[in-house]
Amino acid sequence: MSETPQSQVIDAAAAGRRHRVVIIGSGFGGLFAAQQLEKADVEVTLVAKTGHHLFQPLLYQVATGILSVGEIAPSTRLILRDQENANCVLGDVTHIDVASKTVHANAGHIEFDLEYDSLIVAAGASQSYFGNDHFEQWAPGMKSVDDALELRSRIMGCFEQAEITDDEEQRKRLLTFVIVGAGPTGVEMAGQVAELAQHTLKNSFRRIDPAAARVILLDAAPLVLPPFGNKLGNAARARLEKMGVEVQLNAMVTDVDYHGIEVKDPDGSHRRIDASCKIWSAGVKGSPLGKMIADQTGAETDRAGRVKVAEDLSVPGHPNIFVVGDLMSLDDLPGVAQVAIQGGQYAAKQIAAGVDKGQRPEQRRPFKYFDKGSMATVSRYSAVVKMGKLEIHGFIAWIMWLVVHLAYLVGFKNRLTTMVSWGMHIGGDHRSHLNTTQQWVYARQAIERVQADDAAARRAAEEGAASDGQTARSAETS
Numbered sequence: 001m002s003e004t005p006q007s008q009v010i011d012a013a014a015a016g017r018r019h020r021v022v023i024i025g026s027g028f029g030g031l032f033a034a035q036q037l038e039k040a041d042v043e044v045t046l047v048a049k050t051g052h053h054l055f056q057p058l059l060y061q062v063a064t065g066i067l068s069v070g071e072i073a074p075s076t077r078l079i080l081r082d083q084e085n086a087n088c089v090l091g092d093v094t095h096i097d098v099a100s101k102t103v104h105a106n107a108g109h110i111e112f113d114l115e116y117d118s119l120i121v122a123a124g125a126s127q128s129y130f131g132n133d134h135f136e137q138w139a140p141g142m143k144s145v146d147d148a149l150e151l152r153s154r155i156m157g158c159f160e161q162a163e164i165t166d167d168e169e170q171r172k173r174l175l176t177f178v179i180v181g182a183g184p185t186g187v188e189m190a191g192q193v194a195e196l197a198q199h200t201l202k203n204s205f206r207r208i209d210p211a212a213a214r215v216i217l218l219d220a221a222p223l224v225l226p227p228f229g230n231k232l233g234n235a236a237r238a239r240l241e242k243m244g245v246e247v248q249l250n251a252m253v254t255d256v257d258y259h260g261i262e263v264k265d266p267d268g269s270h271r272r273i274d275a276s277c278k279i280w281s282a283g284v285k286g287s288p289l290g291k292m293i294a295d296q297t298g299a300e301t302d303r304a305g306r307v308k309v310a311e312d313l314s315v316p317g318h319p320n321i322f323v324v325g326d327l328m329s330l331d332d333l334p335g336v337a338q339v340a341i342q343g344g345q346y347a348a349k350q351i352a353a354g355v356d357k358g359q360r361p362e363q364r365r366p367f368k369y370f371d372k373g374s375m376a377t378v379s380r381y382s383a384v385v386k387m388g389k390l391e392i393h394g395f396i397a398w399i400m401w402l403v404v405h406l407a408y409l410v411g412f413k414n415r416l417t418t419m420v421s422w423g424m425h426i427g428g429d430h431r432s433h434l435n436t437t438q439q440w441v442y443a444r445q446a447i448e449r450v451q452a453d454d455a456a457a458r459r460a461a462e463e464g465a466a467s468d469g470q471t472a473r474s475a476e477t478s
């Protein structure tokens with residue numbers, strides 16, 4: 001039988017300790033849940049595989065040199081340092097044991113367990129290649145700081161190599177940028193790569209004209225920004241095309257390699273686009289922790305691997321385990337920051353009410369999402385905003401976008417420096433963060449090699465241990 005938070009409150013009190021809440025993830029869901037618990041009589045441990053809280057909506061500005069990493073990824077430990085009941089732990093959670101209420105994680109080679117009375121899983125989602133994971137090495141997505149820095153290095157590297165090469169075909173390939181996925185991230189990236197090429201880099205090369213770069217935004221869907229509807233989608237498309245971005249819709253990517261991509265058009269014909277720089281922003285899949293929870297609890301997952309939660313955001317039959325944000329599936333709610341923020345806060349409130357006021361799980365009011373609207377920028381001075389029936393595009397929408405994004409950045413200093421960076425970009429086409437390093441370009445391959453070596457070493461050790469056991473057993477029976 002599953003335990004309720006109430007029985008755990010009693011357990012915790014009987015053991016003379018506070019109720020332990022473990023939160024996995026320091027994104028919007030995890031951080032806002034931890035902050036919501038500030039006044040509750042609980043002990044909060046927030047474990048995440050990075051030491052920062054990442055403001056993903058502005059990652060594209062890091063990838064295109066407008067903002068620095070620090071502006072969108074402040075230290076979680078520093079954000080929570082004055083919250084007496086919260087502790088931050090760096091760790092990659094590799095296992096959740098629902099039966100023993102334990103989370104197993106590691107930080108490098110150090111492994112550790114965290115016991116919980118209540119668990120909030122806000123582990124988010126990663127890029128989905130729809131079963132073609134081998135595309136990733138040639139067309140990375142943009143979900144983390146590492147991704148953004150790698151993309152920045154790839155983009156700038158292409159301009160640099162194009163300047164050097166004498167081979168015309170190669171130069172064309174290096175100056176072709178393909179962004180797959182015409183959702184908000186794809187639109188924002190396409191707009192920014194175009195602006196970078198046409199404005200920021202103007203007159204800074206001697207042999208190439210950066211403005212000659214081709215920027216292609218490609219999607220299998222028939223519309224740009226589908227969640228925003230026809231009117232705003234078409235407005236965004238028109239703006240992109242005015243900037244010289246080639247928008248190719250109903251175009252399905254069938255293969256990706258080092259030198260380009262293969263595309264299938266609606267008439268069934270195939271064509272190839274030679275492009276050195278490919279960026280993937282076409283789909284998401286839930287963290288593997290979702291499946292782990294589902295396997296142990298019998299909960300269902302949707303096609304994207306997100307956990308189907310009950311109306312109180314708990315895992316059905318397990319009222320002490322909440323799944324929030326991009327990893328939860330409920331009523332077709334979108335994977336956006338507000339869903340994660342409100343979900344994290346709601347889950348934290350239910351735990352606090354159980355501990356402080358004795359609220360039983362069946363007394364919980366269902367989670368109600370308050371839709372504050374959606375927005376995406378297309379370029380400088382142009383954005384689209386949808387709020388209920390209100391649909392705005394152009395300059396006013398762009399101002400609204402600026403204000404909202406500034407308001408949700410964490411920390412006064414970050415807001416201030418972001419405003420300065422934006423001011424320099426808007427006023428003078430200046431991007432202060434176009435620096436790149438070799439490490440950012442090659443780290444992904446190096447990490448994959450280290451992980452493969454580690455896995456091989458572990459397998460060898462396990463096989464060694466198994467054969468030692470067999471030898472010992474044979475010796476006993478002989």
Ligand SMILES: Cc1cc2nc3c(=O)[nH]c(=O)nc-3n(C[C@H](O)[C@H](O)[C@H](O)COP(=O)(O)OP(=O)(O)OC[C@H]3O[C@@H](n4cnc5c(N)ncnc54)[C@H](O)[C@@H]3O)c2cc1C
Pocket residue numbers: 024025026027028029030047048049050054055056057058059060091092093094122123124125142143184185287289324325326327335336337338340375376
């Ligand atoms: C490029 C981009 C642009 C976006 N733009 C917008 C936008 O304009 N507006 C909007 O509303 N939304 C936008 N979104 C979506 C929004 O950012 C997400 O919906 C939101 O971040 C989800 O929050 P979350 O807490 O569920 O997950 P995340 O913010 O992804 O956080 C997940 C956390 O879990 C941690 N984690 C994952 N696995 C493990 C593990 N095994 N062990 C330990 N820790 C783990 C991660 O390190 C991270 O801290 C954008 C997303 C991206 C990627």
